[in-house]
Amino acid sequence: MKNVKAIIVGFGVVGKGVAKVLQTKRKELEHDYNAKVSVVAVCNSKGCVIDESGAGLDLEELVELADKKKFESHKKFQKMKGADAIESVKADILIEATPTDIKTGEPGTANFLAAFKSGKHVITSNKGPLAVNFQKLMGEAKRKNLEMRFEATVCGGMPVFSLVRNGLQLNKIKSVRGILNGTTNFILTKMLEDKVSFESALKEAQELGYAEADPTYDIEGIDAAAKVVILANALLGINASFKDVKVTGITKVTAEAMELANSQGFVIKLIGEISESGSLEVSPRLIPKVHPLNVKGSLNALQIDTDLAKEVFVVGRGAGQIETASAIVSDLVDIINRRF
Amino acid sequence: MLKCRVLLRLKDAPGALVESLKPISGHGGNIQNITHLRENSEGEGGFVPTIINFEISDLSALEALKADLSKVAQIRELSADGKKLLKKKSVSILLLGHVMDTDAKNTLDRLMDAGADARNFTLSISDSKKPSCALITLDMDEKNFDPILSALDKLSKEKGLLVIRE
């Protein structure tokens, strides 16, 4: 049996999702992959719960406490920074799920560096460090012969990087474009189907929990731009960061424009694109109704153009607790298969 | 003899094909085969992409044929002995903002100057104070695509229009 020790830093929606999936899929991990994963430390913004003694932490108890906002009442809780726990606790893998900061990349970057310094692989759902410092962090991982995995950062549960890694070997990726943000797709779909204004579609998205109270990241195209940067670096080898993306959001799109496009056989979608010439853009675009990228609601969709397989399409859920955890554990299993 | 291949965008109506064959035979073209790409017509707004392979004596006869053919059909691609002589592309764009108040004719003229042919212009105005929008289908030689994009970029900045392109 392969014994794998993990640390989870960031114990919100995604971190708790990973904890839940590790519990519900424990048997499959043992039976199908011959692996036993124990979580030896969990951190939130206030501190960490650490147990290096044996079988690892009781994840069910931790999720329950965190749900009740009583994480700090755990008997093994101690005030400690995530990066310090990462460096000092003995483990193999860091699962990093702290909030995305597109400007500074923190606290993610510090957490990644602490992991590499202490010889740990990194799996993340956090776009911030990658949108700001992709090449530096990847370089550091390679230098230490460690893995840096980020399937969950782009389109949540939908496989993108593993699809390319495991299914499109030897293919040269020429261009990539797609719907990378579920919130804006939900809003644009609502505007078309219910013939309502941008403002009222946004309000409904907020009421249903698809959009944040401050929806700027989504509607201004910032979230999609961060994903474009990650795709450009990881799939096309372009050394780009957030400032290299030309970004236009959807706030000016009107119901009349949606209607006019519709009458001529098109829909309007917020599309992130890395073109063949290497330019990076996020903007509202016309997509023919019959095109595979015309997916509805909060779905995400990606078109990958390659020299051998030509156009490949993936459609799936771009967010959600268990969907995102699916991407993280798929990275986890892949690292276990390759490195243990 | 030159071996030629032309891709046309034909109206899905009786007589459209016959009309397009006249200039070919009229200039001494020897038609080898015709293929209707019906399965591709859905995204083409009722037009059927059609490929005609033919032989013709020389380039000057082909040039004359091309001039006459373009009067009765939309030529999307033309090649002779495998060499591409023409490749057209259609791009739809939606302009959003004060399209009329910012001189729609000037907008179109400047796109034409950059090498585009406007095939379709549909305007939608709900209220004269609110932003309007127009959907334009532009035909262009593929090589003019980049100049047209930069013309659009300039227009959008100058006139405060949001350009939503295909």
Ligand SMILES: NC(=O)c1ccc[n+]([C@@H]2O[C@H](COP(=O)([O-])OP(=O)(O)OC[C@H]3O[C@@H](n4cnc5c(N)ncnc54)[C@H](OP(=O)(O)O)[C@@H]3O)[C@@H](O)[C@H]2O)c1
């Ligand atoms: N939610 C999704 O569906 C989804 C999908 C794909 C990617 N992501 C990305 O995944 C990451 C996590 O998202 P989420 O939805 O789980 O966010 P969340 O619910 O807000 O949780 C964030 C967690 O990080 C903790 N945290 C904040 N600052 C920290 C610090 N300096 N050190 C250690 N922990 C810190 C928070 O602590 P407290 O509990 O003390 O506040 C919280 O536990 C984000 O980068 C997000 O963009 C999310």
